[in-house]
Amino acid sequence: xxxTVLKVTDLVRHYPLPKESLFGDQRYVYALNGVSFEIKEGxxxxxxxxxxxxxxxxxxxxxxxxxTDAGSVQILGNEVVGKSxxxxxxxxxxxxxxxxxxxxxxxxHHTVGRIVAEPLTAVDDLGKSEREARVSEVLSSVxxxxxxxxxxxxxxxxxxxxxxxxxxxxxxxxxxIVADEPVSALDVSVQAQVLNLLRxxxxxxGVTYMFISHDLAVVEYLCDEMAVMYLGSVVEKGxxxxxxxxxxxxxxxxxxxxxxxxxxxxxxxxxxxxxxVTGQTERRQGCSFxxxxxxxxxxxxxxxxxxKTVGDDHIAACHFSDKVNELGAG
Amino acid sequence: MLLLDxxxxxxxxxxxxxxxxxxRNLNIQLKKGxxxxxxxxxxxxxxxxxxxxMGLLPDNGTATGAIRLGGDNLLEKSxxxxxxxxxxxxxxxxxxxxxxxxxxxxxxxxxxxPLRLHRGMDKKSAMEEAIRLLDxxxxxxxxxxxxxxxxxxxxxxxxxxxxxxxLSCAPDILIADEPTTALDVxxxxxxxxxxxxxxxxxxxxxxxxxHDLGVIAENTQKVVVMYGGTVVESGExxxxxxxxxxxxxxxxxxxxxxxxxxxxxxxxxxPGTVPDLINLPKGCTFTDRCPLATDKCRDTVPxxxxxAGTHRxxxxxxxxxxxxxxxxxxxK
Numbered sequence: 220x221x222x223t224v225l226k227v228t229d230l231v232r233h234y235p236l237p238k239e240s241l242f243g244d245q246r247y248v249y250a251l252n253g254v255s256f257e258i259k260e261g262x263x264x265x266x267x268x269x270x271x272x273x274x275x276x277x278x279x280x281x282x283x284x285x286x287t288d289a290g291s292v293q294i295l296g297n298e299v300v301g302k303s304x305x306x307x308x309x310x311x312x313x314x315x316x317x318x319x320x321x322x323x324x325x326x327x328h329h330t331v332g333r334i335v336a337e338p339l340t341a342v343d344d345l346g347k348s349e350r351e352a353r354v355s356e357v358l359s360s361v362x363x364x365x366x367x368x369x370x371x372x373x374x375x376x377x378x379x380x381x382x383x384x385x386x387x388x389x390x391x392x393x394x395x396i397v398a399d400e401p402v403s404a405l406d407v408s409v410q411a412q413v414l415n416l417l418r419x420x421x422x423x424x425g426v427t428y429m430f431i432s433h434d435l436a437v438v439e440y441l442c443d444e445m446a447v448m449y450l451g452s453v454v455e456k457g458x459x460x461x462x463x464x465x466x467x468x469x470x471x472x473x474x475x476x477x478x479x480x481x482x483x484x485x486x487x488x489x490x491x492x493x494x495x496v497t498g499q500t501e502r503r504q505g506c507s508f509x510x511x512x513x514x515x516x517x518x519x520x521x522x523x524x525x526x527k528t529v530g531d532d533h534i535a536a537c538h539f540s541d542k543v544n545e546l547g548a549g
Numbered sequence: 550m551l552l553l554d555x556x557x558x559x560x561x562x563x564x565x566x567x568x569x570x571x572x573r574n575l576n577i578q579l580k581k582g583x584x585x586x587x588x589x590x591x592x593x594x595x596x597x598x599x600x601x602x603m604g605l606l607p608d609n610g611t612a613t614g615a616i617r618l619g620g621d622n623l624l625e626k627s628x629x630x631x632x633x634x635x636x637x638x639x640x641x642x643x644x645x646x647x648x649x650x651x652x653x654x655x656x657x658x659x660x661x662x663p664l665r666l667h668r669g670m671d672k673k674s675a676m677e678e679a680i681r682l683l684d685x686x687x688x689x690x691x692x693x694x695x696x697x698x699x700x701x702x703x704x705x706x707x708x709x710x711x712x713x714x715x716l717s718c719a720p721d722i723l724i725a726d727e728p729t730t731a732l733d734v735x736x737x738x739x740x741x742x743x744x745x746x747x748x749x750x751x752x753x754x755x756x757x758x759x760h761d762l763g764v765i766a767e768n769t770q771k772v773v774v775m776y777g778g779t780v781v782e783s784g785e786x787x788x789x790x791x792x793x794x795x796x797x798x799x800x801x802x803x804x805x806x807x808x809x810x811x812x813x814x815x816x817x818x819x820p821g822t823v824p825d826l827i828n829l830p831k832g833c834t835f836t837d838r839c840p841l842a843t844d845k846c847r848d849t850v851p852x853x854x855x856x857a858g859t860h861r862x863x864x865x866x867x868x869x870x871x872x873x874x875x876x877x878x879x880x881k
Contacts, residue, residue: 269733270704376822406590406823407760411804411816418815433733436806440816459812477734478808479741479763482790491742492735 223293224394224427225258225281225314230290232276236500248499250276252451253290258444260394261421263428265442265459267435267474271496273451274431278399281429282316283307295394312342312391319400321380325372331358332368335387342391353390360423361386361416378409382416389420397429402437414441435478439463444532447471450498450507453526457533465544467535469512472543490546506538513546514539552721552754553579553602557614560597560606560778562826569826571597571610573778579722584748584755586769586786588762590801592823594778595758599726602756603641604631618721637667640715642744644727646707650699656683656710657695660717667718682713687743705736712743719751726758741768762805766790771859774798777824777834780853784860794862794870796839799879817880833865840879841866 232251239246250273258264266274280287283299292299294314299307315338318324325334336354339345345353355365361382372380381401388396398417402410418441420426432438438445439459446456447470455468466472476489490513498507505520506512512519518538526534529541537543560572572594579585587595601612604623616623618638626634643649651659660679664670670678676695683691686709699707708728715723725744729737745768748755759765765772765786772789774782774797782795793799803817821838830836833846843865851865864870873879 269735378822407762407801408590408804408819409822411806411818414806415816415818434806435734436808436810439808440806440810440812443812463808474734475808477738479737479761479767481762481766481802481805481807491738493739 221260221262222295223257224260224295225264225429226291226293227257227277227281228255228291228293230254230277230280230292231288232273232280232285233288246500249451249502250499251280254448254451254453255290256446256453256456258395258427258429260427261425262443263421263430263441265438265445266429266431266448267433267438267445268448269433269474269496271450271499272448274448275399276451277448278316278397278429278431282314282397283311308341312338313393314395314397315388315391315393317381317384317388317396317398317401320404321377321384322404324384325380327372329371330368331363331370331372331375331383334372335368335383335390338387338391357386357390360389360420362412376409377405378412381405381413385413385416385420389424389426392424393426395427395429397431399431400433401430403432403434410437417441435463435475447474450496452507452536454508454537455533455535456526457530457535461530461533465530465533467529467533467540467543468508468537469514469543469546470508471535472546473513506536514542550581551578551617552581552583552619553577554617555602555615556617558598558601558616559613560594560601561611561613562597562607563609563611564827566827570778570829571826572601572612575614575780577773579754579756581721581754582748582752583771584757584769586765586772587756587758587775588760588765588772589775590760590823592777592826593775595775596726598775599641599724599756599758602722602724603635603639604628605635605641633667636663636715636720637718638720639722639724640718640720641724641726642708642711642715642728644730646704646711646731647699649711650707652699655696655698656702660695660710660714663714663717678717679713682717683710685716685747686710686713687739688713704732705740708732708736708740709743712740712747716747716751720753722754722756723748724756724758727760728757729764730760737764744768762790762802774801777829778826779834780861780863781835782860782862784856785858788858789860792856792860792874794856794860794867794874795835795864796841796866796870796873796879797835799870799874800838803878803880817878819880833863841869841873 230251233247233249236246268274279285281292287300332354354368358365402413442459445459446453449470455471473492492511506524509515509519524536524538526536529535555577558575562569562571589595600606657679661675664675664678680691680695688694688709729740757769769786772786773780776797782798793802800819819838830847832849833851836842836846846865851863853861853863
């Protein structure tokens with residue numbers, strides 16, 4: 220049994236909204252409503268869902284970049300929730316992040332060498348020469364030249380910038396890398412290079428990924444396990460191949476169906492989802508997906524489904540998960 | 550009858566480092582009611598083509614060749630004439646619905662603008678028409694939504710407003726430049742379905758521009774693949790995906806993660822990056838990244854060769870490319 224790198228238990232985050240009147244009720248955006256999962260060492264865990272489902276809030280909370288309301292995040296057994304900035308600082312070398320936008324996430328005034336070396340300041344007593352050696356080592360492992368350390372970000376293309384961002388995350392030799400949509404801003408041919416790089420780095424250094432994406436094909440390619448989120452809750456979780464071959468929540472099934480298929484032939488027969496993600500600001504009775512679900516029944520409006528086992532390491536929150544396969548068949 | 554005939558379109562952008570050749574020798578024909586997809590990566594010239602069709606090139610851009618819309622060459626029109634054509638006979642949907650709508654005007658006012666300008670409607674009937682259009686593109690409570698500002702709508706709804714705007718004067722051609730790139734897959738599905746239905750019902754022609762082969766495959770009849778400013782492959786969408794031939798198209802398709810592919814296969818990558826449009830190779834633009842490239846490719850522009858049906862490919866090494874396709878791919 221390999222060890223657990225990240226353990227998230229009942230994570231809750233509600234953002235208060237500005238009050239509409241002085242004596243009005245305090246309203247909230249319910250961004251995370253009790254999310255739990257574990258990631259084992261050396262594996263990749265994908266998180267998918269539409270915008271507004273809480274994916275990025277989850278990433279920020281796991282990275283201890285904002286206050287968490289309740290629940291716990293343990294990285295290599297260390298609790299990070301509720302720790303002060305100074306207490307977190309020595310821990311941060313174990314978890315690093317790669318952001319979506321490779322243009323906004325690199326400081327244009329700094330050289331690549333300085334950008335990449337920055338996380339090392341949290342790891343004390345490294346001499347200048349050792350620091351430079353680490354920078355050139357990590358730049359070569361992401362496929363850049365050690366001499367690139369003297370250049371500035373604007374001299375690089377989008378794909379190369381994302382390599383720089385990955386190098387910056389890797390330099391402290393972290394156990395966990397949280398990647399929030401790391402390839403969605405890249406062209407297809409460049410995206411493939413970065414995805415392959417992420418895989419190679421995992422083989423080489425045994426890093427663990429928490430990989431957030433809206434692209435289901437990318438998640439299937441990279442992730443061993445995954446969770447599907449809807450309105451701040453996990454609605455389905457399991458091994459990637461099980462979920463793709465046998466989705467047990469209608470939302471997962473519809474997401475999979477919505478991916479356009481690059482092949483000749485007629486349009487596929489499929490169910491379309493009506494409307495968009497709404498209801499982040501209300502607490503309601505029953506299942507969060509009831510308004511958009513093609514198979515919603517009275518039970519769904521009355522009673523919120525809990526996550527229950529539907530297969531080996533496969534859980535889903537739906538009253539009718541055994542009927543999901545029949546969707547769209549008739 | 551040909552509705553749109555683009556002949557030898559060239560777009561040059563003047564930069565401080567010299568002219569960037571954004572589009573070279575582009576030929577496109579479109580009949581009434583036809584749908585055409587333009588697919589390619591950033592910098593391949595697909596958006597510049599769209600802007601040239603609309604007469605909206607940036608100040609440093611010049612277009613040569615001919616863009617004939619029902620016989621009139623749009624490149625010879627004055628700006629005043631283009632103002633009467635733009636939005637009226639050709640309309641465009643842009644990628645980012647937040648930046649292409651004006652944040653300080655209500656969506657109703659923005660939809661009314663072309664109606665009053667091109668169709669000479671008075672305020673009251675333009676308002677009624679705007680409400681009808683919002684209803685047509687599937688916005689709930691259109692009579693209330695018409696008074697909303699763009700920030701009060703979600704991304705998908707904003708894109709619906711953009712579509713309502715584009716539809717307002719019943720154009721002959723609708724150009725959609727990456728209309729769903731900023732949206733979630735489920736919303737993308739809804740918007741593409743809406744565009745399809747409207748195009749069919751109104752009898753418009755559609756030019757759909759996207760980097761996503763899947764979106765193009767499911768929503769167009771003809772497809773044009775662009776690389777480095779030129780067309781490298783074109784044909785009927787129904788056939789072309791089984792017979793992708795140009796080394797670039799083969800690579801692009803292989804590099805795309807596809808649902809159902811599983812985790813055991815490795816993604817194919819095309820080495821290198823897209824070419825610099827200022828220093829393009831003299832011959833084939835794909836030379837520097839192509840596994841089949843020879844000196845001939847570097848020096849001479851490949852001719853367009855005809856394959857089965859309307860399938861066209863521009864490559865010097867067609868036979869090798871076909872053999873490679875049939876024997877497990879070009880990129881190892």
